[in-house]
Amino acid sequence: MVDAAAKDGKLIKSLDDWRDQLTAEQFYITRQHGTERPFTGPYWNSFEPGRYDCVCCDQPLFLSDTKFDAGCGWPSFFKAVTPDAITEIEDRSHGMVRTEIRCSKCEAHLGHVFPDGPPPTGLRYCLNGHAMAFVPLDER
Numbered sequence: 001m002v003d004a005a006a007k008d009g010k011l012i013k014s015l016d017d018w019r020d021q022l023t024a025e026q027f028y029i030t031r032q033h034g035t036e037r038p039f040t041g042p043y044w045n046s047f048e049p050g051r052y053d054c055v056c057c058d059q060p061l062f063l064s065d066t067k068f069d070a071g072c073g074w075p076s077f078f079k080a081v082t083p084d085a086i087t088e089i090e091d092r093s094h095g096m097v098r099t100e101i102r103c104s105k106c107e108a109h110l111g112h113v114f115p116d117g118p119p120p121t122g123l124r125y126c127l128n129g130h131a132m133a134f135v136p137l138d139e140r
Contacts, residue, residue: 038073
């Protein structure tokens, strides 16, 4: 019997399977809802043309032409590649109310979205670099 969530295009794996697939840092961030320290993760200061995919399931998430320097030390984007690429969830952890963003295919924790980004959306999708894999423009 196929899991009902799998029928909806979701990728379901056990935590042990994710642990086997990912590096320790990737697992901590994407499966345990961790956060890398600012200015330490990959891609925070990279602006080469390409696409940023989910490190867990390869789902396209963001394009480099929507990336901007927010000065926060994490890769920041003003728009997802498609509206259904990510899922937004209220996050009340650490005594704050924020909006968490997850990969809509595998539920990987990616980061948070804030209403202080540039035009045209006014949004800042603030991501953990270890939650993404970069695909250069010439390899897409």
